[in-house]
Amino acid sequence: MSLIVQKYGGSSVADEDKIRHVARRIVETRRAGHDVVAVVSAMGKTTNNLLNMARSLAQNPSRRELDMLLACGERISMSLLSMTIQELGEECISLTGPQSGIRTTDNHFNARITDVKAGRVEREIERGRIVVVAGYQGMNSRGEVTTLGRGGSDTTAVAVAAGIKADRCEIYSDVDGVYTADPRIVDAARPMPEVSYVEMTELAHHGASVLNPRAVEYAWKRQVEVRARCTFNDAPGTVIHERDAEGDPRVLGVACHKELIWVSLRGKDVLEKLGDDVLEAIGKNDIFVDSISENGDRRDLLIATEDIANLDSFADGLRKDFDGQVAVSTEQGSVSGVGLNIGQDADVVAQAEKALEKAGIEVRMSVSRDHSITCLVDAPQVGDALRALHSCFLEDSKQSREVA
Amino acid sequence: MSLIVQKYGGSSVADEDKIRHVARRIVETRRAGHDVVAVVSAMGKTTNNLLNMARSLAQNPSRRELDMLLACGERISMSLLSMTIQELGEECISLTGPQSGIRTTDNHFNARITDVKAGRVEREIERGRIVVVAGYQGMNSRGEVTTLGRGGSDTTAVAVAAGIKADRCEIYSDVDGVYTADPRIVDAARPMPEVSYVEMTELAHHGASVLNPRAVEYAWKRQVEVRARCTFNDAPGTVIHERDAEGDPRVLGVACHKELIWVSLRGKDVLEKLGDDVLEAIGKNDIFVDSISENGDRRDLLIATEDIANLDSFADGLRKDFDGQVAVSTEQGSVSGVGLNIGQDADVVAQAEKALEKAGIEVRMSVSRDHSITCLVDAPQVGDALRALHSCFLEDSKQSREVA
Numbered sequence: 001m002s003l004i005v006q007k008y009g010g011s012s013v014a015d016e017d018k019i020r021h022v023a024r025r026i027v028e029t030r031r032a033g034h035d036v037v038a039v040v041s042a043m044g045k046t047t048n049n050l051l052n053m054a055r056s057l058a059q060n061p062s063r064r065e066l067d068m069l070l071a072c073g074e075r076i077s078m079s080l081l082s083m084t085i086q087e088l089g090e091e092c093i094s095l096t097g098p099q100s101g102i103r104t105t106d107n108h109f110n111a112r113i114t115d116v117k118a119g120r121v122e123r124e125i126e127r128g129r130i131v132v133v134a135g136y137q138g139m140n141s142r143g144e145v146t147t148l149g150r151g152g153s154d155t156t157a158v159a160v161a162a163g164i165k166a167d168r169c170e171i172y173s174d175v176d177g178v179y180t181a182d183p184r185i186v187d188a189a190r191p192m193p194e195v196s197y198v199e200m201t202e203l204a205h206h207g208a209s210v211l212n213p214r215a216v217e218y219a220w221k222r223q224v225e226v227r228a229r230c231t232f233n234d235a236p237g238t239v240i241h242e243r244d245a246e247g248d249p250r251v252l253g254v255a256c257h258k259e260l261i262w263v264s265l266r267g268k269d270v271l272e273k274l275g276d277d278v279l280e281a282i283g284k285n286d287i288f289v290d291s292i293s294e295n296g297d298r299r300d301l302l303i304a305t306e307d308i309a310n311l312d313s314f315a316d317g318l319r320k321d322f323d324g325q326v327a328v329s330t331e332q333g334s335v336s337g338v339g340l341n342i343g344q345d346a347d348v349v350a351q352a353e354k355a356l357e358k359a360g361i362e363v364r365m366s367v368s369r370d371h372s373i374t375c376l377v378d379a380p381q382v383g384d385a386l387r388a389l390h391s392c393f394l395e396d397s398k399q400s401r402e403v404a
Numbered sequence: 405m406s407l408i409v410q411k412y413g414g415s416s417v418a419d420e421d422k423i424r425h426v427a428r429r430i431v432e433t434r435r436a437g438h439d440v441v442a443v444v445s446a447m448g449k450t451t452n453n454l455l456n457m458a459r460s461l462a463q464n465p466s467r468r469e470l471d472m473l474l475a476c477g478e479r480i481s482m483s484l485l486s487m488t489i490q491e492l493g494e495e496c497i498s499l500t501g502p503q504s505g506i507r508t509t510d511n512h513f514n515a516r517i518t519d520v521k522a523g524r525v526e527r528e529i530e531r532g533r534i535v536v537v538a539g540y541q542g543m544n545s546r547g548e549v550t551t552l553g554r555g556g557s558d559t560t561a562v563a564v565a566a567g568i569k570a571d572r573c574e575i576y577s578d579v580d581g582v583y584t585a586d587p588r589i590v591d592a593a594r595p596m597p598e599v600s601y602v603e604m605t606e607l608a609h610h611g612a613s614v615l616n617p618r619a620v621e622y623a624w625k626r627q628v629e630v631r632a633r634c635t636f637n638d639a640p641g642t643v644i645h646e647r648d649a650e651g652d653p654r655v656l657g658v659a660c661h662k663e664l665i666w667v668s669l670r671g672k673d674v675l676e677k678l679g680d681d682v683l684e685a686i687g688k689n690d691i692f693v694d695s696i697s698e699n700g701d702r703r704d705l706l707i708a709t710e711d712i713a714n715l716d717s718f719a720d721g722l723r724k725d726f727d728g729q730v731a732v733s734t735e736q737g738s739v740s741g742v743g744l745n746i747g748q749d750a751d752v753v754a755q756a757e758k759a760l761e762k763a764g765i766e767v768r769m770s771v772s773r774d775h776s777i778t779c780l781v782d783a784p785q786v787g788d789a790l791r792a793l794h795s796c797f798l799e800d801s802k803q804s805r806e807v808a
Contacts, residue, residue, distance in 0.1 A: 016460050050480065056420050057484055058491040065490070065498055069483035072476040076454065079473035080461055086469070087462040094472055 002167035003125070004029060007039040007135065007157035009173045012231040013077050014044035022172075022231060023084040030090055030130055037121060037131045037164065039157040040081055042073025047136075063108035067137075067147045071097065074134035074153070082132045092130040095120065097137030097145070101163070102156060104138035104146045111146035113138060113155060113218070116163030125164070133160060150306065151212030158215045162222035169224050171211060172231040177238030178203065178210050180253045181390045185383050188395050192253060193236070196243035199252050199338055202372045205290065206255040206336035207304075216240065245340035249348060251393035252339040256386045259379055260290065261308075261315055262329040262364070263301040270325050271299055281321055290334070291374060293367045300365055302334060302376065332364070333382035335389055336374040343368040348393075355392035361385045406571035407529070408433060411443040411539065411561030413577045416635040417481050418448035426576075426635060427488035434494055434534055441525060441535045441568065443561040444485055446477025451540075467512035471541075471551045475501065478538035478557070486536045496534040499524065501541030501549070505567070506560060508542035508550045515550035517542060517559060517622070520567030529568070537564060554710065555616030562619045566626035573628050575615060576635040581642030582607065582614050584657045585794045589787050592799050595639070596657060600647035603656050603742055606776045609694065610659040610740035611708075620644065649744035653752060655797035656743040660790045663783055664694065665719055666733040666768070667705040674729050675703055685725055694738070695778060697771045704769055706738060706780065736768070737786035739793055740778040747772040752797075759796035765789045 006029065008022050022038075029036050041047075050069050054061045075096055082094035101117030124131045135153025140146045148155055154171055161169035178200065181189040195203070197220035204213035210228055219226050219240065229237035263278065265271050282289060282303065290302040308314050311330060318328045335356075342348045349366075352373050356363055361384060365376040377385045410433065412426050426442075433440050445451075454473050458465045479500055486498035505521030528535045539557025544550045552559055558575055565573035582604065585593040599607070601624035608617035614632055623630050623644065633641030667682065669675050686693060686707065694706040709715050715734060722732045739760075746752045753770075756777050760767055765788060769780040781789045 016457065019461060053420065053484060054487060057423060058487040061487040062490055065483045065487040068498055068500075069480060069487075072479050072483075075476050076473060079469045079476075080457060083458060083462040083465040083469045083473075086466055094469055096472075 001033045001035070003035045003037075003164060005037045005039060005157050005161040005164070005166045005169045007153060007169075007171045008041065008231060009153065009171075010041040010044050010046070011174045012172055013040055013081065018231075019043075019077070019080055019084055023081060023088055025231070026085060026130060027088045027090050035125050037125070037133060037160060037166070038081065039133045039135045039153055039160060040074060040077045041135050041153040042070075043077045043080075046073040046076070064144060067108045067145050070147050071134070071137040071145045074136050078132045078134040085130055085132070090130055091128055092132060093124050094132040094134070095124070096134045097156065098139035100133045100160065102138030102159065104140050104148065106140045106142065106146075108140075108144070108146055110149040111138060111140060112214070113148065113159045116159050118160070118163035121160065121164055149214070151215065154212040154215035155218055158219045158222070158224050158226060161224050162218070166224075168227065169219070170227045170229050170237075171215075172229050173210060174231060175210060176230045176233065176235045177228045178208065178240070178253070180394045181386055182208070182256070185256070186254075186387050186390045188390060191235070192238050194239045194241065194243060195252065196340065197240060198371055199243075199340060200240045202336070202338040202369075203253055203255050206334070206338060206372060206374060207257040208253070208255040211240070249341040249345040250339050251337040251342055251348065251389075253337075254386055254389045254393065255336050255338065256382050257290065257302075257304055257334045258382050259305045259311075259330075260332045260334055260376070261303040261305060261311070262327075262332045262376060263303065263318065264327045264329075265299045265325075266297070266327070268297040271297060274322055274325060275299060278318070278322065278326060281318060291367055291369075293365070300367075302332075302367075302374075331379045332376055333379040333385075334374050334376050335382060335385040336372050337389055337393060338372045340371055343370050343372055349373055351392060352389060355388045356385055359384055359388035361388065405437045405439070407439045407441075407568060409441045409443060409561050409565040409568070409570045409573045411557060411573075411575045412445065412485075412635060413557065413575075414445040414448050414450070415578045416576055417444060417485065422635075423447075423481070423484055423488055427485060427492055429635070430489060430534060431492045431494050439529050441529070441537060441564060441570070442485065443537045443539045443557055443564060444478060444481045445539050445557040446474075447481045447484075450477040450480070468548060471512045471549050474551050475538070475541040475549045478540050482536045482538040489534055489536070494534055495532055496536060497528050498536040498538070499528070500538045501560065502543035504537045504564065506542030506563065508544050508552065510544045510546065510550075512544075512548070512550055514553040515542060515544060516618070517552065517563045520563050522564070522567035525564065525568055553618070555619065558616040558619035559622055562623045562626070562628050562630060565628050566622070570628075572631065573623070574631045574633050574641075575619075576633050577614060578635060579614060580634045580637065580639040581632045582612065582644070582657070584798045585790055586612070586660070589660070590658075590791050590794045592794060596642050597640070598643045598645065598647060599656065600744065601644060602775055603647075603744060604644045606740070606742040606773075607657055607659050610738070610742060610776060610778060611661040612657070612659040615644070653745040653749040654743050655741040655746055655752065655793075658739060658741050658790055658793045658797065660740065660786050661694065661706075661708055661738045662786050663709045663715075663734075664736045664738055664780070665707040665709060665715070666731075666736045666780060667707065667722065668731045668733075669703045669729075670701070670731070672701040675701060678726055678729060679703060682722070682726065682730060685722060695771055695773075697769070704771075706736075706778075735783045736780055737783040737789075738778050738780050739786060739789040740776050741793055741797060742776045744775055747774050747776055753777055755796060756793060759792045760789055763788055763792035765792065
């Protein structure tokens, strides 16, 4: 008998039929003799619909009010899932983020989990109940509802798993785990049986959307073994855990950002005068900087655009604020190779650049880190670039990892 | 400078444009120098949509889970309204039922307000903020979210008004106050400038849907003066307050139930053997009995059908349980005249019966109470019967009340 946390994403509970399917899956796990805590996201497009409604009513809606609003999405799906499980004959109770003891930092709309006071969840499990927890939300020190930012339900699942010392934490979505590349772009992509925390963090940062990077970091810090699985089949999925590098550095997977903003500052004067201001201007928009590369008197910033409501006005704002002294380029994308220690291996870096060149893709800039190589390319070429990297590193039998 | 509670119903906040309109109305009240607490219902059909989704997933969903689910409807509209008010430049904060200190009885899905701990609302008002409160919900002694039953947001508004000692409590809907009859049925119906608590309670019980009967009872008990007004114009609406009877009893307004179940027990044996069982069978379904009439060895129950999810199966259940010894008749409706002391005035009762007879309507049963006369008629004749009563009592200049 194990204690299992299962997290079901929005596409897994997008309609009544899918909620029934998820309920059956949870009940099967329960009847196999396990205790189950299910963490659930909002149904399908609910969060986006609520956000769009808010943005049609207020240009810059209060984040406290936004959090109150968005938290309803997961509360709706948690109640529906709980009553469906009860209908199948199992004892079940749903708990909101605050009721589940998820404590967060104060900042609304992008809070981080600071602690999980798991008493209530544990008591309900002891009473023999399945517990359904609303993902993506918690409560701050002022007793207000907060939300955890995009993909926050993954973090809820990992944090609850750490808090109740679960034996397993399974993150369900509509794909069979973590792939060597996005299978919608690369036909030859295949699921990986295991990934280390550090590699998964890099893949997520560089655009792999299966798992939220913060959730992976949380799992890493608390050493929670996470399994990414598909809601709609019984494939084993991908285990994310601690793993040491063995043998030569090699590329484990590739990922991409279809759209980035590239901000570049050139020359010592500009850097000294404006360097901090640019970072501040970006920071005050609460936007995540994907990578910063410094090289002598130039600094390049790559900014992922997923969280920017109005990309063009954001870019124009930067251009205007810095009066043409800073180059701001949209229509950019990136492709990255990820693997333990590959960034320090000149051979791997050279192979990547050669593969892209051979495919006729101009690399505008490249950044190597410990466990990743990232190449900036024109947005329309991202697909071709990703396929070229995948073909180079992951379709050649010599390079491909053995299946564990 | 007054302290004003304004309640806006679901049709007043049914879409973004209407939310903007309500926000402007609240801001105007604020800018006229008043403190405002706005109580808000769920947008349009939200509650019904959530309820239908729940019922498609579970035959008899847990009421605790239902309350968690339905409470989201008002939380969505409160957040959206609050951010829209902020967009107009006023300080505003939204509070859920529990945050607003609404304490209720334990029973889920049909809880009653026991107390309002108004400290948080008062503090926010003192800080100069408009407060938006989610209607229809509260928290029970176990700290769980409860809902107040159909029309519960009216009760929230009255209870908050009593709790913060508001100077005014305005209930907004899409009609100009309380009419002498439902204007969708009776063309000649007109808004009444004032109604007493007891008359409003009777009108509401007998089918007038402008104000929830529990809300009126709460207002009566706490002596909160309520004004029913229209969201979309500046008509003065109807004041509901303490009012003494003056002069001869007269009919103030008429109301109807388009659909009722009529349960009748005939004979001393049946009454003794089954009387209590029938009441229990109805009670366990949490259904409101509109009126019970005892007359020698017969008892008649009229049951409003608004809260019955499946009317036919409910009626069939009663018939089967009591093996044909109890007559259960659907397809019934009722029309009622309401006015202080009219039930004790033989002349008024006779006039009502004559008016219906003249209109060719068969009265299957009639019940007179202190302040009402109710006639049971076939469901298809409800409209004609209501028009006949209205014409008899409220379109004759001698009988019609003077405008105050």
